[in-house]
Amino acid sequence: MSPPLPPRRKADPLALPRQALMPQGGRSRAALGLAAMAAQGRFALQICAACGAAQYPPRDVCHECLGTELPWRDVPTGAALLGETTVHLSGDTYFRVRTPWRTGLVALDCGPSAVAHVHPDVAPAGRARMSLRLDRSGQGVLLALPERDSPNMMDDPMIREMTCDPRGRRILVTDGRSAFGQEAARSLLAAGAAQVFLGIADGWKPFKGQDNLPGDAVQLDLTDATSVSELAAEFGGRIDIVVNTALHIRPGGPLDRRDLVSAREEMEVAYFGPLRLAQALGPTLRARAADGPYGACAWVNIHGIDALAPAPGFALTAAAQAAGLSLSQSLRTSLAPIRVLTAFVGPLEDEWHQAIPPPKVTPTALAAAIVRGLREGLEEITVGDIAMDVMRRWRDNPSTLARERAG
Amino acid sequence: MSRRAAYDGVVAAVPITIPYERYSIQTAHWWIGRALAETISRAGIRKRDIDGLCVSSFTLGPDTAVGLTQHLGMSPRWLDHIPMGGATGVVALRRAARAVQAGDADIVACVAGDTNGPDSFRALVAGFSRFAADATYPYGAAGPNGSFAILTDAYMRRYGATREDFGRICVAQRQNALSFPHALMKRKLTMEEYLAARMVSSPVALFDCVMPCAGAEAFLVMRDDTAASLGLASARVLSTIERHNAFPEDPIQLRGGWAQDMPELYAMAGITPAGIDLLQTYDDYPVIVMMQFEDLGFCAKGEGPDFVRSHDLTLAGDFPHNTSGGQLSVGQAGAAGGYLGMTEALRQITGAPLGPQVANARTALVSGFGMINYDRGLCSGAAILQAA
Numbered sequence: 001m002s003p004p005l006p007p008r009r010k011a012d013p014l015a016l017p018r019q020a021l022m023p024q025g026g027r028s029r030a031a032l033g034l035a036a037m038a039a040q041g042r043f044a045l046q047i048c049a050a051c052g053a054a055q056y057p058p059r060d061v062c063h064e065c066l067g068t069e070l071p072w073r074d075v076p077t078g079a080a081l082l083g084e085t086t087v088h089l090s091g092d093t094y095f096r097v098r099t100p101w102r103t104g105l106v107a108l109d110c111g112p113s114a115v116a117h118v119h120p121d122v123a124p125a126g127r128a129r130m131s132l133r134l135d136r137s138g139q140g141v142l143l144a145l146p147e148r149d150s151p152n153m154m155d156d157p158m159i160r161e162m163t164c165d166p167r168g169r170r171i172l173v174t175d176g177r178s179a180f181g182q183e184a185a186r187s188l189l190a191a192g193a194a195q196v197f198l199g200i201a202d203g204w205k206p207f208k209g210q211d212n213l214p215g216d217a218v219q220l221d222l223t224d225a226t227s228v229s230e231l232a233a234e235f236g237g238r239i240d241i242v243v244n245t246a247l248h249i250r251p252g253g254p255l256d257r258r259d260l261v262s263a264r265e266e267m268e269v270a271y272f273g274p275l276r277l278a279q280a281l282g283p284t285l286r287a288r289a290a291d292g293p294y295g296a297c298a299w300v301n302i303h304g305i306d307a308l309a310p311a312p313g314f315a316l317t318a319a320a321q322a323a324g325l326s327l328s329q330s331l332r333t334s335l336a337p338i339r340v341l342t343a344f345v346g347p348l349e350d351e352w353h354q355a356i357p358p359p360k361v362t363p364t365a366l367a368a369a370i371v372r373g374l375r376e377g378l379e380e381i382t383v384g385d386i387a388m389d390v391m392r393r394w395r396d397n398p399s400t401l402a403r404e405r406a407g
Numbered sequence: 408m409s410r411r412a413a414y415d416g417v418v419a420a421v422p423i424t425i426p427y428e429r430y431s432i433q434t435a436h437w438w439i440g441r442a443l444a445e446t447i448s449r450a451g452i453r454k455r456d457i458d459g460l461c462v463s464s465f466t467l468g469p470d471t472a473v474g475l476t477q478h479l480g481m482s483p484r485w486l487d488h489i490p491m492g493g494a495t496g497v498v499a500l501r502r503a504a505r506a507v508q509a510g511d512a513d514i515v516a517c518v519a520g521d522t523n524g525p526d527s528f529r530a531l532v533a534g535f536s537r538f539a540a541d542a543t544y545p546y547g548a549a550g551p552n553g554s555f556a557i558l559t560d561a562y563m564r565r566y567g568a569t570r571e572d573f574g575r576i577c578v579a580q581r582q583n584a585l586s587f588p589h590a591l592m593k594r595k596l597t598m599e600e601y602l603a604a605r606m607v608s609s610p611v612a613l614f615d616c617v618m619p620c621a622g623a624e625a626f627l628v629m630r631d632d633t634a635a636s637l638g639l640a641s642a643r644v645l646s647t648i649e650r651h652n653a654f655p656e657d658p659i660q661l662r663g664g665w666a667q668d669m670p671e672l673y674a675m676a677g678i679t680p681a682g683i684d685l686l687q688t689y690d691d692y693p694v695i696v697m698m699q700f701e702d703l704g705f706c707a708k709g710e711g712p713d714f715v716r717s718h719d720l721t722l723a724g725d726f727p728h729n730t731s732g733g734q735l736s737v738g739q740a741g742a743a744g745g746y747l748g749m750t751e752a753l754r755q756i757t758g759a760p761l762g763p764q765v766a767n768a769r770t771a772l773v774s775g776f777g778m779i780n781y782d783r784g785l786c787s788g789a790a791i792l793q794a795a
Contacts, residue, residue, distance in 0.1 A: 023545050023548070024533060024540070024544055024545055024548065025545075026540055027540070027541050028537050028540070028541050030541075031541035031542070056542070057537075057538045057541050057542035057781060058541065058542075063655070082557075082561050082658055082659040083557040083558060083559075083560040083561030083562075083564070083659055084557060084560050085547075085549070085553050085556030085557050085560060085608045085609055085610070085611070086606075086608070086609045087547040087548075087549040087552075087553055087556075087608045088605075088606045088607060088608060088609065089549070089552070089605075089606075089607045089608065090547055090548045090549050091528070091529035091532070091548065091550065092529070092533075092544075092547075092548030094548070095547050095548045095549075099547075101547045103546045103547045103549075103553060103557070104557055104560075105557045105561070105658075105659055105782055107658040107659075113658045113659060113782055114542070114782075115542055115543050115546050115554075115557075115781075115782055116546065117546055117547075124564075125564055135545060137545075139545060141545055141546065
């Protein structure tokens, strides 16, 4: 059984913070597929289309039949631990300050043997449940877990390196004016967050829920450079996770509007706002990424699924969402080792989607998905039936999707 | 039965070891060049008499054997570059022997050399192979220490070996090293010290690990009449084997390719393990030594622990093994580590040891093992040599 997470301690102002180094991130193109699967929380390996043999390490050619079509498919998570080591001495700058570190060779139930990180609660020579995780470099790695969840399993330092559990962490939720922001704050507090800063723009303007705000309200308007830099100056060093709930999704296609006002506003909220916030908070977050078990760890951006292909009713918003998505993708490199979690959402249950039939995404559903994504250390979540439907079609064929969505 | 032709009329001679250094500011080219110069001078030939060249090195990049020919001003008519780590010595001998036998070359110089700087080993490990970079280095970055620790753990569980059993191998080799002039580790090692050593990657502790260093090794392969005319003591090549990625279906490596080819090794030589006077195994970690005792037929699978408990592995013992002290005590000079057993065996059976002579040493078995490409060593090889 893992010991429970130690309580959060006040930082020693004289101690030099541990530098936010990363494990080696270089991978072959095939091995990048591990990260793509880990990002979604899937345990998938390459399976030869011709002979069905599972491949590991990732390959370009099947080790059985020399087939070259090796699509990624979900595989059983069972495995047996064949041999193990606890590394006490490592020449690598990331690992040498994190030893002892347990690794081992497992025989996967789907066939291959694999070197994996091994959770302390896996019994020696015992059975394990495999998962694919993102390590601090953002690459996909295998983690062997005990077959059944053990007490404090998620408190182990190794798995905490690979996840972004809100428990004990201080979190900025950017838009407390909306039900989505308020619900996210409430859920994060319920998940054990030490503190939630809830950003409120234009505080003088009344809004729904203002009398019952979860967390600590702070002034924040992502569209205002001064507001963003003031927030960063005052709270930047105390934020471990950023959950950007600022959404500005408005109906309308290119010819439905007579000017660029609305389109600009959408870009302000979906693209310039998070960019501003990243510029203001990013360096501090990165610098605090190895700051003990409660170090800074994640950045959540929410994108309308229209970012993948515009739907006619919301075509201009889709452009801003696509810009925001592109920013999220580049932030993944710029903010590393801070995890960037993108949450794709379908139509929201709000006043701007009245003309859209259900199913729609409720504030509770979105908040729950974000908490789960952080706990599991994911990089990509898709929330709601519509978003999942669009995502499946996009994975199947993006060009077809664009035409389908165009109606 | 094997239809492989014998290595009639082919001999190996002039074993050279350039004394190792923990760190060197010189390049692999420099170390290889020194070994070649020493070989030529010891053989009493001219550089242009060497018409075949076989090179192994991890730190020669971006050059290969090709670039070396120009760097060293040589014009060989036969050239090979063998990237097989600990199996290079045996494989170089095999390749060179056939080249000489077929007349493709008259005198082949086989040489391995590497330099070593303070960060060389970590850098080598980090980029060792595609599978290692993708699927082992990111897991604790312990390099071969970690990989062999996992195999050692599995071997111990399966066959009941203890750390003390591995200690017997390391302590005996250190004993041998005390009289080998070029060994980097010259302090006597006791079992107590071995067992109390700092854990590196459990169950592998400090004295289970080799010390990376710079150095070079070389030998010549030629016809027996050439050796005779040059007045060189030499050894005949009785048999050799080589195997890569053996037993891929084994979920974890508890045996090496020798287990697959051992019958042919002895059949071709016309002897049994009892006819071997001294054994040089590849010893980057003691677990792999124990596997070689088993897979080369000196004891049955799983009996390695009993074997080391009941034999004296020192120079003067009943089972002389890694008589120079092996890499565990002499140091691991990169690819030259794959030659160390070959040059030492040649010295012993031609009566020219650098330290004490193993009594009545006429026939030697040299074994090689190399390249933890991912979770296991892929290359294995062995050769039986006999004083000409």
